[in-house]
Amino acid sequence: MRFSALLLAILLSGCSLIGAGMVGNDARGLELKRRGATVVLALEAYRRDTGKLPVHLFDLLPKYLPQIPDGLATDYRPQDNTFGFSYQRRLGGLTTTCTIEIGRRVWDCRDSL
Numbered sequence: 809m810r811f812s813a814l815l816l817a818i819l820l821s822g823c824s825l826i827g828a829g830m831v832g833n834d835a836r837g838l839e840l841k842r843r844g845a846t847v848v849l850a851l852e853a854y855r856r857d858t859g860k861l862p863v864h865l866f867d868l869l870p871k872y873l874p875q876i877p878d879g880l881a882t883d884y885r886p887q888d889n890t891f892g893f894s895y896q897r898r899l900g901g902l903t904t905t906c907t908i909e910i911g912r913r914v915w916d917c918r919d920s921l
Contacts, residue, residue, distance in 0.1 A: 832906045832917025836895060841906060841915055843877040844893055847884075851891060851910050861886040861910065883907070 832841065847865065850872035855861050862868060865876055865884050876882070883892040883905075892907035897919070906917040 831919050832904055832915060834897065836897070837904060837906065837917065840880060840893055840895055843880050844882075844891065844906070844908070844915075845913075846877060847873065847880075847882070848891055848908055848910060848913070855910070861889070 831837075847868070850868045851861060854868055854872050863886065865873075865882065869875065880893050881895065883890075883894070885891075889910050890907050891910055892905060894903055894905040896902075897904050902919045902921065904917055904919050906915050908915050
């Protein structure tokens with residue numbers, strides 16, 4: 809009985825990955841989220857050490873980050889406590905934008921034309 813319930817939970821959670829759950833979870837999105845996570849962790853470390861977020865991402869160099877990751881079109885907004893990036897998806901020509909509230913560690917990805 810427990811096995812059946814576990815299997816059902818796995819199948820249902822897999823179904824939720826179809827559609828809106830897939831936004832930002834394609835191979836490129838996952839790679840960019842990984843690169844973005846290094847920036848977010850550096851931002852958190854900077855805030856932990858100084859009590860505030862840096863004005864620019866360049867303020868993280870070289871103590872918190874050796875370099876800003878290549879291929880990451882960033883949108884850093886310290887006044888909103890957010891970091892994000894956008895990328896063009898190959899299928900459908902959609903632009904995917906992923907943002908994260910610094911300190912929460914949960915990406916919110918959305919598509920637009």
